[in-house]
Amino acid sequence: MEPVALIVQKYGGTSVGDTERMKNVARRCLAAQRAGHDVVVVVSAMSGETNRLLKLVAQITDRPDEREQDVVVATGEQVSIGLVAMAIHAQGGKATSFLGHQVRIVTDSTFSKARIKSIDAQPIRSALAKGHIVVVAGFQGVDEEGSVTTLGRGGSDTTAVAVAAALQADACEIYTDVDGVYTTDPNMVPAARKLERIAYEEMLELASVGAKVLQIRSVEFAMKYKVPLWVKSSFSQDPGTLVCEEDKSMEDVLVRGVAYDRNEAKITVSGVPDVPGIAAKIFGPLDEKHIVVDLIVQNPSKDGRTDLTFTVGKSDFAKAQEVVRKAAAEIQALGIETDDNIAKVSIVGVGMRNHSGVAARMFTALSSEGINIQMISTSEIKVSCVVHSKYTELAVRALHTAFGLDQPLPPEGVVTVSETAALKGEKV
Amino acid sequence: MEPVALIVQKYGGTSVGDTERMKNVARRCLAAQRAGHDVVVVVSAMSGETNRLLKLVAQITDRPDEREQDVVVATGEQVSIGLVAMAIHAQGGKATSFLGHQVRIVTDSTFSKARIKSIDAQPIRSALAKGHIVVVAGFQGVDEEGSVTTLGRGGSDTTAVAVAAALQADACEIYTDVDGVYTTDPNMVPAARKLERIAYEEMLELASVGAKVLQIRSVEFAMKYKVPLWVKSSFSQDPGTLVCEEDKSMEDVLVRGVAYDRNEAKITVSGVPDVPGIAAKIFGPLDEKHIVVDLIVQNPSKDGRTDLTFTVGKSDFAKAQEVVRKAAAEIQALGIETDDNIAKVSIVGVGMRNHSGVAARMFTALSSEGINIQMISTSEIKVSCVVHSKYTELAVRALHTAFGLDQPLPPEGVVTVSETAALKGEKV
Structure with missing residues (x-):
């Protein structure tokens, strides 16, 4: 028997996609x-409800008032909480639903992507x-x-982690349609393996x-407040993946996962006069347009001129070209x-440190597969390469194999001396 | 040019039935x-949204928790206010939407049919x-x-009148799919005429x-706070009908309207011992079951026994029979x-006084049409008769003709001396 704990569970749109699935969620809550x-x-x-609401909004106007758009789209979650609470009642349990304002999930006023400032845990504690x-x-x-404000797409993950932090919960479990975090996208690489911990x-x-399993903000929140975060499937009993604080044993694995992102586009400004302040003249106007x-x-630099290459999101691509063309003319590039047609493939792991x-x-x-690298970017625990988008699958599979991710992970706590030893002495 | 006034307009489900109609509502608001x-x-x-939500509820359980059901169904209006406010913005106007809790429409806790206790007019005044x-x-x-609470079907009329009362508005206009209050159901009687005032x-x-154009509670509210109430069509420029305080000229019309109700059923307890307290033994248990x-x-009474006949709503009919059968056995009826198969036809008019x-x-x-009267009930300004339901249309048309409602009303303020004189001296 596990010890008594305070658990926050989060169920996404697919997990409450219809009333039968809501009954399943109710069963899981009651079991816990x-x-x-x-x-x-x-x-x-x-699932589908937020899009249905946004479609209504689009029928009214293509430039909706942001405050009022949030009033409309916030109803999707309201319907869900009422139905799930009802389903718990119908199965003989006791449940109380709370809207954002009822537990004072106070945010800033950035409608459609508001940030949480505080939560009043008291009404939740009383009901518990x-x-x-x-x-x-x-x-x-x-x-x-x-x-009423909303937190942006995937904001429910952030709500769950914030509520868990406010309650100092023992665990926050994110239930979704996959059963955990994988070494890479299992739809692309059949050899992808589920991680026990990350x-x-x-x-x-x-x-x-590019990995889509959790919203970045929810992970930041969990890290800041040290909330143990589980990613689990609402359709299985699989223990899932624990997202937690780094410990010694995690460093034994060099690369935890391989990700890719095909939603970027590349712009090169060629023949830029190589004088101080020139970069600001390109990136300043982009920033002003929130790109x-x-x-x-x-x-x-060559002959006093250089080339500047950068990537932006595909959704900003047209706007960015317009801004950059103007800036390029001004600086006489x-x-x-x-x-x-580019893709960014990345490897991530604390072991890199x-x-x-x-x-x-x-x-x-990558090169042994004949893949040309167009851009490189590194951080302490990540290396990203931009390649032609046609190589995406090939690159991801090659990296997954090259870093030993096709093989089962050693059981937790067992240090694979041979592997780490074999890597010693190599240099970038 | 009319003088500046504070006007509360209410648009029903049909008037906001789709986004085009919402744009029409926005245009009307802006015109005002x-x-x-x-x-x-x-x-x-x-229109249809509340039923869609109740269908989801029914898929979860046939005995929904009432608090949670209100959480779900309240979303219908939330979607509407956001979209209508957006449509006003999109047409160049300024608008702010408010949910029930945002203007503190405080009610009792009778979920699904809550009663309004107070409204905070301040946020509304600030926005105006x-x-x-x-x-x-x-x-x-x-x-x-x-x-979250809801006020019961048609509760939006009550909200409008209550808001008008709280703001001491100059008028409350109820927009619907008919252009006013008629002398009777125009779908049943083509000769039905629209009233200027009632x-x-x-x-x-x-x-x-049985008349369905306005919810009873909203009229009570308007009467109590003397809110001038207009019933108008959201699809025409017709001035509609004014529901207002009675004045002298209104008494010149004997019958203002004819209504019918086919949603009742009749129960007769025969051979009831005619002793004191016996009625309480039948109606007490019905009341306990909220029938x-x-x-x-x-x-x-005849030979110390009597028959008791009464009507209940058809939706309570099965439950009422069960209760009454038990009571009848106990009192040895x-x-x-x-x-x-009954209908209640009624005539209403302050002139009756x-x-x-x-x-x-x-x-x-009724008798000249061969219609047998099964039950009669009168109040100061109303007479109702229960007849076989097959006679409903015939009875309503006969009464509409008999009380001169087929003819155009005299212009406001003109007393039809002949008509009133002709009725003098008649007795029930």
């Missing part, structure tokens, strides 16, 4: 309660003390003025380079080239 | 604002002062504990005997008979 736990459940809108399962609406909050920082890097620039590479040669091994793996 | 008025608009859920059109969610409130009390009686009894008739013979004229009109 019967096991002796206090249970708080955060739910998303039924009465033996109720508490059902909280994900994705929504309320600003200081009392207006460090917050690794998860954060993986999410930022996020990802990788940046500057070639060595020689021209611009664009390319949206203590081992050299990881980037080199990555470049070797 | 451009005419110099302060405009508050109360909207219902899009900034030149905004204020869009308030109908049908919903919040109880003292902060839980007294609160008449509207109340008509609503209570509302409408008409009650007791036949003259001889038996019970039931009949759900000062004129006798109205009931007699009603009975004559």
